[in-house]
Amino acid sequence: MKKFVVMFLAPASVLEGWAHVGEEQRKAEETKMKNAWDAWIAAHKDAIVEIAGLGATKRINAEGTADIKNDMMLYAVMQAESQDAVAAMLAGHVHLQIPQASIEIMEAHPIG
Numbered sequence: 861m862k863k864f865v866v867m868f869l870a871p872a873s874v875l876e877g878w879a880h881v882g883e884e885q886r887k888a889e890e891t892k893m894k895n896a897w898d899a900w901i902a903a904h905k906d907a908i909v910e911i912a913g914l915g916a917t918k919r920i921n922a923e924g925t926a927d928i929k930n931d932m933m934l935y936a937v938m939q940a941e942s943q944d945a946v947a948a949m950l951a952g953h954v955h956l957q958i959p960q961a962s963i964e965i966m967e968a969h970p971i972g
Contacts, residue, residue, distance in 0.1 A: 861939045863909065863968040864946045868934040870961040875933070896954035904949050909937040943967055 878886065901908060912935060919928045934955075940946045946965050955961050 862941065862943075864938050864940065864943060865966045865968050866936040866938055866946065866950065867932055867964040867966075868936070868955050868961070869931040869964065870933050870955075870958045871931050872929040874959050874961075893954055893957070900953060904938075907938045907940055907946070907949060909939055911936040937968070 881889075901911070914932050914934060917928050917930055917932075919926050938946050938949070940949070943965055950963050950965070953963060955963060
């Protein structure tokens, strides 16, 4: 079984705009999305190694350290025979209902 890192992305500007949606509508949509996420997790529990939301980002480079925003919302580690198998599990995923959202899948290669 191979392992894959799955990145769930959505533009920070889209997420910031979500904060301006009325509370009643926002809560209803969030509940609907959470239920769909829970169903997806249950359907693929044997392939999911880990899922986590991502917090604030710091970028470190030769010039120093800075607080930044990027499009990464969540990540998962999944196991499957191939990248295409993971892609099939993610086809039609509820995350893609977020405007301009995307999902990226990368095979993880152990080091050492």
